[in-house]
Amino acid sequence: MGKSTGFMEYERQSRPERDPQERVKDWNDYTLPMSDEAAQKEGARCMDCGLPTCHTGTEMAGGTSGCPVYHYIPEWNDLVYRGQWKEALMKAHEQNNFPEFTGIACPAPCEGACVLGLNENPVSIKAVERSIVEKGFENGWIVPEPPKSRTGKKVAVVGSGPAGLTVADQMNKAGHQVTVYERDDRLGGLLTYGIPEMKLSYDIVLRRIKLLEKEGVTFVTNANIGKDIPSSKLEEENDAVILCGGAANHRNIDVEGRNLDGVHFAMDFLHANTKSLLDNHPEDGEYISAKDKDVIVIGGGDTGTDCLATSMRHECKTLTQFDIYDQRPEQRDEATNPWPQYPVIHRVEYGQKEAAAVFGEDPRAYAVQTKKFVGDENGHIKEVHTVNVKLKFDEQGNKYREEIPGTEKVWKADLVLLAIGFTGPEQELIEEMGIETTKRTNVKADLNTYQTNKEGVFAAGDMRRGQSLIVWAINEGRAAAKACDEYLMGVAEPV
Structure with a gap:
């Protein structure tokens, strides 16, 4: 722990916002960058808790407590305080494929579970997370890292939202050849078309997708599986299919x-x-x-x-x-x-x-x-x-x-x-593929294997669990990728 009294010395600082009367005149980010000094002070406020609860995500009383991807929050807070930004970036990526998405659009259940929040304002974890990843991109520390070898296995991912992108990233890291199919004209799912530009710019989504492309992931847009491309074709041409189509049935x-x-x-x-x-x-x-x-x-x-x-x-x-x-x-x-x-x-x-x-x-x-x-x-x-x-x-x-x-x-x-809100996933593709569903109309897939009733067909994210948070989609994408990799290779390789 760097600053043992930081939580007593510093008041909470979050990412500053532009003047509301001015920002409504454009579609630019409504926030301003957080200074390095402010981020380091927030890192200093992290208490080195004997039993931290910010990073252990679970469902509690109908909501989420802590971080579902088990982010190493105390560790990267301390690294930021010490000015070790590159090391903090590495730590932030260990459990979260896309810390920029959660650093912008997550409701931060980690902050709700921050021990400091018992009697003070919690650490501004989300703002520090975004500062880390933005510094990584600014300094060129985030670069393509294609796998050193390929397994020869082919995987189709349906949907390019946070769950689909996470699955694609993890499966590609494991050496499989991954193709992501997106029915819209742009990639990103609701990251792109469900969150407005002033909150999450498409440029931020696109820069990560371009990295995945350079690492070997193939993306296909305007591809509505079950309509434009038969689902049977995906099953025939791939060793596994992972459904990450979200829960887009409007309530x-x-x-x-x-x-x-x-x-x-x-x-x-x-x-x-x-x-x-x-x-x-x-x-x-x-x-x-x-x-x-x-x-x-x-x-x-x-x-x-x-x-x-x-x-x-x-x-x-x-x-x-x-x-x-x-x-x-x-x-x-x-x-x-x-x-x-x-x-x-x-x-x-x-x-x-x-x-x-x-x-x-x-x-x-x-x-x-x-x-x-x-x-x-x-x-x-x-x-x-x-x-x-x-x-x-x-x-x-x-x-x-x-x-x-x-x-x-x-x-x-x-x-x-x-x-x-939404009532669950759209049913056309599910019915066409003969996939079993739950009473809530979500795809029925085992929580340990993420496999549906069809051999080699998996499901993750909102399509499996129902409408939820970006961070849960990343959690499910990582878990489903691990399960699918074990199915393909007999043992899951660490990725």
């Missing part, structure tokens, strides 16, 4: 008026916007515009926040975000949400900060349930009718929401975005 809302024009799934809104930007046609009309509209976002999670930020950059007229939950407390409730559970607390994310800066108040409305959508004479949304609800439990302990009389309200709306 819908069953209310009157759902089919009105102007009511869209959040991912359709975000996907079209990013594609238009990357195609260099921001005014091509091929995206869903929020300009000069009264926008309502239904859903209080990260995707809803991304919709807020995107709508702000479109110059929307008004902006409201419905959250089905009551406003969370400022501090964790030790009785119901004790450490090291992920802290369920009130957070003000970048999209809410931007809306507050421009419109003068936080855009969220809490404990709101949508009752119906009402349209105009042309069939376009004009109103959203809601009621406030109270969370209750029945005799069996099941949750339900009771409407509060007298809280009915009508909201003006020209655009409604549904950001209420």
Whole structure:
């Protein structure tokens, strides 16, 4: 441990943010680089805990506690404090193939499990992680490292999101010939089309993909397996197939008026916007515009926040975000949400900060349930009718929401975005391949072998576990690759 009293001397510093009123005028990163000095002080705040819990990821009370890839967080924090950046980079890559993705877009359950967080602000682990990998790219320390030999085995990976990219990286390192198939026109899955440019730039995704290409991984875009390319062809031409297609089945809302024009799934809104930007046609009309509209976002999670930020950059007229939950407390409730559970607390994310800066108040409305959508004479949304609800439990302990009389309200709306998650993977390919599923419609694959009911066909990531975090996708990708390598070679080689 470098600074034994660092956690007592320094206050938490995270990655600074640009002025909200200025950053809504462009699509550039909404944050600013963290200085080396600030990162080193954060590294110094790491306590050398006798029993650290930041790096041991597990599911707890319906959430994630700690880091699912078992990141060597205390080690690289200490190395950063000492200024040993290259060594910190090596340590950060030992358990995580893509620390830049988690350093940007992970909700940081590691910080929720930080021991310092018991009575102080936790270490800004995520910001330090991003600083490490950015310094690695800036200094040319991250270079292609193709395998020294090949096994002669061929592997097809379906999907190029974080799970698919991790599988491809690990299997390629083991010496197998890997081809990744992506149905979209660009690689990265929801890293590219599900997270807006100002939060995770496509350039950051693409620079890692180019490294994988130089290491020998083949990528094929516009390849919808089961439609453009028969799945049987993949099975015939490869020694193994690993399904990493994500969980892209939208969760819908069953209310009157759902089919009105102007009511869209959040991912359709975000996907079209990013594609238009990357195609260099921001005014091509091929995206869903929020300009000069009264926008309502239904859903209080990260995707809803991304919709807020995107709508702000479109110059929307008004902006409201419905959250089905009551406003969370400022501090964790030790009785119901004790450490090291992920802290369920009130957070003000970048999209809410931007809306507050421009419109003068936080855009969220809490404990709101949508009752119906009402349209105009042309069939376009004009109103959203809601009621406030109270969370209750029945005799069996099941949750339900009771409407509060007298809280009915009508909201003006020209655009409604549904950001209420996903129900599981799309079923067409699964059915075409004859893959068994769970009750939740996820691909049924053993947790130890990651193998489906079909010989040589594996599954990982959201397609197997359901909608989850980027860091869980990386965890599953690494585990599935190890299992598949053992299947192909008889014993798993360390990669």
